Amino acid sequence: MDLNLLNTILNTHSVSGFENEMREEFLNYTKEFVDSTDVDKMGNAYASIARGTDSKIYLLEAHMDEIGFQVVYIDDNGYVYIRANGSVDAQCVPGSQVDIITSSGEYINGVIGKTPIHLLNSEERGKCQEISSLWIDTGLCKDQVVNKVSLGNPVAIRPNLLYLSENVISSKSLDNKIGVFIISQVLKRLSGVNEKSLDVHGVATVQEEVGHRGAYVCESKICPDLTISIDMDFATDVPNCQKTKYGDIALGRGVVIHRSIDNDIPLTYTLEKLAKELLKKHQVSARNMPVGGTNAFVLQQSQGGNKTISLGIPCRYMHTPVEMCDINDVKSAIDLIYKYIINN
Numbered sequence: 001m002d003l004n005l006l007n008t009i010l011n012t013h014s015v016s017g018f019e020n021e022m023r024e025e026f027l028n029y030t031k032e033f034v035d036s037t038d039v040d041k042m043g044n045a046y047a048s049i050a051r052g053t054d055s056k057i058y059l060l061e062a063h064m065d066e067i068g069f070q071v072v073y074i075d076d077n078g079y080v081y082i083r084a085n086g087s088v089d090a091q092c093v094p095g096s097q098v099d100i101i102t103s104s105g106e107y108i109n110g111v112i113g114k115t116p117i118h119l120l121n122s123e124e125r126g127k128c129q130e131i132s133s134l135w136i137d138t139g140l141c142k143d144q145v146v147n148k149v150s151l152g153n154p155v156a157i158r159p160n161l162l163y164l165s166e167n168v169i170s171s172k173s174l175d176n177k178i179g180v181f182i183i184s185q186v187l188k189r190l191s192g193v194n195e196k197s198l199d200v201h202g203v204a205t206v207q208e209e210v211g212h213r214g215a216y217v218c219e220s221k222i223c224p225d226l227t228i229s230i231d232m233d234f235a236t237d238v239p240n241c242q243k244t245k246y247g248d249i250a251l252g253r254g255v256v257i258h259r260s261i262d263n264d265i266p267l268t269y270t271l272e273k274l275a276k277e278l279l280k281k282h283q284v285s286a287r288n289m290p291v292g293g294t295n296a297f298v299l300q301q302s303q304g305g306n307k308t309i310s311l312g313i314p315c316r317y318m319h320t321p322v323e324m325c326d327i328n329d330v331k332s333a334i335d336l337i338y339k340y341i342i343n344n
């Protein structure tokens with residue numbers, strides 16, 4: 001695995017609707033070994049290996065956008081107000097360091113401020129503050145702020161990748177840069193295979209966090225025989241997480257194969273059989289709802305309908321700035337997808 005790439009993309013901002021830097025990273029990396037790359041009108045990025053004619057068409061999909069914010073108001077003192085793009089957990093927002101990305105691409109550093117606890121009354125102290133009541137303090141005066149910052153500019157949590165051990169990492173936006181990383185590594189491995197006919201298209205999609213919007217358009221471009229969608233999954237090996245409701249998913253126990261019905265269940269069983277033979281560990285989840293939650297349910301219904309498999313990487317603290325996952329689970333997903341495509 002190319003951990004340099006992982007480190008790079010985890011340090012790259014890709015707020016939903018503003019994925020341009022991440023798109024460049026994905027295309028610049030994959031263009032070195034795939035046969036072609038492309039970008040559609042919505043901004044989804046494609047990296048394709050098409051060699052020979054007698055192969056199934058695979059679409060490997062992962063969304064590249066991350067939750068974040070946009071600027072909605074600048075007050076007379078130069079404080080910047082924001083609203084969320086995607087399901088940001090408001091409890092985790094105050095005290096964050098952020099980058100405002102200006103229209104010219106410059107980063108303006110800031111912190112998300114709030115009223116000190118000492119100045120809150122007892123009723124206010126226990127309450128989660130709405131995002132609209134928080135502000136970004138850039139340390140600059142109003143004139144300097146309005147010179148550079150415009151309404152609608154994206155705002156991202158600053159990069160904070162931390163290797164907690166050799167395998168366990170914490171960072172903002174593991175959801176779903178890990179998925180894009182997996183796709184890039186599968187494509188790289190497939191690109192070295194000569195004897196087999198291949199028709200595999202990796203797509204890093206936009207705007208998943210604001211309604212699965214990129215996924216709606218990518219299937220029609222490729223018309224695949226099978227789509228494999230990769231996203232993060234809720235690890236339940238943390239305090240106060242109901243396994244009776246969310247299943248038993250842990251970091252370090254391998255890739256998660258989903259049996260929710262937005263997946264092709266017979267194909268899921270085939271993949272599970274391969275996982276048993278190939279991997280030391282893998283996990284199975286029925287998910288906490290029959291359909292939805294990832295792009296898989298959109299990909300399944302696009303065009304005339306598609307066969308879809310969705311895979312998850314266990315993730316603790318989803319949609320907080322300190323998401324956590326195990327690189328060994330990432331590796332197991334790469335191994336499984338690669339082998340499945342080679343075998344079929």
Ligand SMILES: [Zn+2]
Nearest residue numbers: 175176209319
């Ligand atoms: Zn998400």
